[in-house]
Amino acid sequence: MAKALLSLLVALSIFHITALDAPPPPLPPPLPPPPATTVPAAPPNATQEFLDTHNEARAEVGVEPLTWSPSLAKATSLQVRYQRDKMGCKFADLSRSKYGGNQLWASRLDLTPREAVGAWVEEKKYYDHANNSCAPDHTCGVYTQVVWKKSLELGCAQATCRKEGSSLTICFYNPPGNVIGESPY
16 A cells, blocks of 8 residues: 555656646637727718818818817717617707707718718808808808817718618717807808
8 A cells, every 4th residue: 555655646746747847838819809889980981081071171261170089970870870770860959969060861872971071061152251141042051060160079970771761971060160140260
């Protein structure tokens, strides 16, 4: 029995020494990062297209460029998806928003950001800067919001409304524009 116990102790000692001298096993590969919890408002190319089109219109009248705001983009993404999913892709009531807002409904699915902003900028032909007024029977508010000099940040999103065969675009501006009695630039 003592001989068997001695053999077992020798075997354990050899195993222990061998295990200490052996290299450690390889580490498992790192886990992938967790999925993003933020809501992407617009793909990067759409983001740039929204920003560029706004800033081109602003440059035409000598107004500083807007910067992209991820928080405004998230807010517009949530709003446009709510309008699509719960409101049949109808216009949102933005009258109580703390941001300035423009929206465009289009009877097609493939509207680009440039086309949406371009539709708002089209109102420029009705706007008279000298009198800070709009031609009779026309509106200019979406154009003046695009070029409002005190607005510094922009966030936009679009929703495709397949069931309705349309799309909805919303942009938020911070600080809001179209302050009564003030000129946009």
